Amino acid sequence: MSDYIIYGYCPTGEAALQECLNRNWNVVCYCDDREIKRDHYETGVPILSLKEIRKSNIKGTFIIAIANCGQIINKLDNSEEYILAAEILDGPRPDINYATKKKDMANIEVDAFIAEQNAYLHPERLFLRNVDLEITERCSMRCRDCSNLMQYYEHPKNFAPADLIHWMTVFSSYFDEIFEVRLIGGEPFMHTQVQEILSELIKLENIRQITFYTNATIVPKDSLLDVMTSPKVGACITDYGDLSRNIHKMIQAFDERHIIYDVHEAGMWAKCSDIRKRNRASEDIEQTFINCCAKNLYTILDGKFFRCPFMANAMNLQAMPYIEDDYIDICSLGDDREKARLILKDFLKRSYWASCDYCSGRLFDGEEIPAAIQIAAPLPYEKV
Numbered sequence: 001m002s003d004y005i006i007y008g009y010c011p012t013g014e015a016a017l018q019e020c021l022n023r024n025w026n027v028v029c030y031c032d033d034r035e036i037k038r039d040h041y042e043t044g045v046p047i048l049s050l051k052e053i054r055k056s057n058i059k060g061t062f063i064i065a066i067a068n069c070g071q072i073i074n075k076l077d078n079s080e081e082y083i084l085a086a087e088i089l090d091g092p093r094p095d096i097n098y099a100t101k102k103k104d105m106a107n108i109e110v111d112a113f114i115a116e117q118n119a120y121l122h123p124e125r126l127f128l129r130n131v132d133l134e135i136t137e138r139c140s141m142r143c144r145d146c147s148n149l150m151q152y153y154e155h156p157k158n159f160a161p162a163d164l165i166h167w168m169t170v171f172s173s174y175f176d177e178i179f180e181v182r183l184i185g186g187e188p189f190m191h192t193q194v195q196e197i198l199s200e201l202i203k204l205e206n207i208r209q210i211t212f213y214t215n216a217t218i219v220p221k222d223s224l225l226d227v228m229t230s231p232k233v234g235a236c237i238t239d240y241g242d243l244s245r246n247i248h249k250m251i252q253a254f255d256e257r258h259i260i261y262d263v264h265e266a267g268m269w270a271k272c273s274d275i276r277k278r279n280r281a282s283e284d285i286e287q288t289f290i291n292c293c294a295k296n297l298y299t300i301l302d303g304k305f306f307r308c309p310f311m312a313n314a315m316n317l318q319a320m321p322y323i324e325d326d327y328i329d330i331c332s333l334g335d336d337r338e339k340a341r342l343i344l345k346d347f348l349k350r351s352y353w354a355s356c357d358y359c360s361g362r363l364f365d366g367e368e369i370p371a372a373i374q375i376a377a378p379l380p381y382e383k384v
């Protein structure tokens with residue numbers, strides 16, 4: 001019997017473990033380099049770093065359970081064999097009570113990881129793991145250090161449902177699959193026509209999931225909650241303590257209707273909302289992007305597709321110039337689907353973004369600042 005090492009202690013890793021047990025495959029350990037995971041042994045399988053595995057001379061075929069599998073493949077030596085979790089989790093999935101995440105959210109994460117690995121296996125497909133759709137500039141809180149730059153909006157507005165639906169219909173038509181559209185603001189439940197927006201978005205077939213990112217200040221009304229019972233819809237609640245004044249009511253409403261949700265405590269904030277040109281050398285601008293933990297938070301704002309919410313909102317606020325190469329005007333992509341797909345593929349692959357020179361960047365392990373410090377009025381800034 002061969003031995004296996006599951007790369008990634010996460011819901012996909014747990015699903016892979018269960019599948020291995022079903023196949024009578026021997027799993028020696030998980031491999032996970034994140035410090036935070038060291039003490040978690042709920043599944044009875046030890047968790048070791050890649051360094052520890054190599055040092056202990058543990059041998060086995062790696063089952064890569066990380067979404068960004070290309071990065072892990074590059075880490076492995078030529079002598080280290082691997083398969084992707086997507087290759088063994090392509091059939092009906094066993095019913096698992098996950099140790100690493102709430103069950104319904106864990107199942108969505110496994111679906112997302114498998115979809116991303118399948119996109120790696122089939123590069124001819126145009127796949128997007130997630131895109132933030134900013135439906136409103138309004139927020140019910142005013143956080144001094146909001147990384148989406150809401151603290152600068154003096155006259156924030158909602159976007160018209162018809163425009164939002166048109167942009168998403170056109171945009172999604174170029175893709176084979178968009179796994180998740182994340183409805184953001186500001187606070188998405190500030191938008192008075194959010195039910196209309198959601199009802200139409202649900203109909204777009206190549207969008208698999210729609211997730212609200214909410215600060216738990218506004219409980220959706222009953223008719224909206226009814227639409228949210230769709231298995232396609234979920235919510236990611238950030239818990240800001242007392243500021244999330246309706247979190248218990250929101251959770252109760254979601255529980256009563258079996259709406260999928262997850263709760264995260266606010267934390268790990270970095271100082272990254274100072275918009276000004278730094279005049280870095282081009283290699284440093286590229287490095288700022290490469291080291292940035294927000295670089296894959298693709299964002300649609302006012303009909304334009306951006307690499308991240310900082311670029312989207314800094315340009316929307318006119319706190320920096322619109323840099324033409326750094327966004328795509330969705331409605332200008334046109335009827336030639338193949339041509340549009342090539343433009344989008346190039347956009348997704350790029351690693352140089354002149355806009356990053358207006359941003360401090362967000363390091364994965366940067367200095368943490370207190371979350372959600374409230375201010376009384378919008379912050380002043382200079383328009384270009």
Ligand code: SF4
Nearest residue numbers: 139141143146186215
């Ligand atoms: S709650 Fe705070 S961090 Fe979240 S969008 Fe509103 S202002 Fe930004």
Ligand code: SF4
Nearest residue numbers: 292308310356359361
């Ligand atoms: S460094 Fe670039 S990718 Fe990262 S948040 Fe700033 S502008 Fe966006």
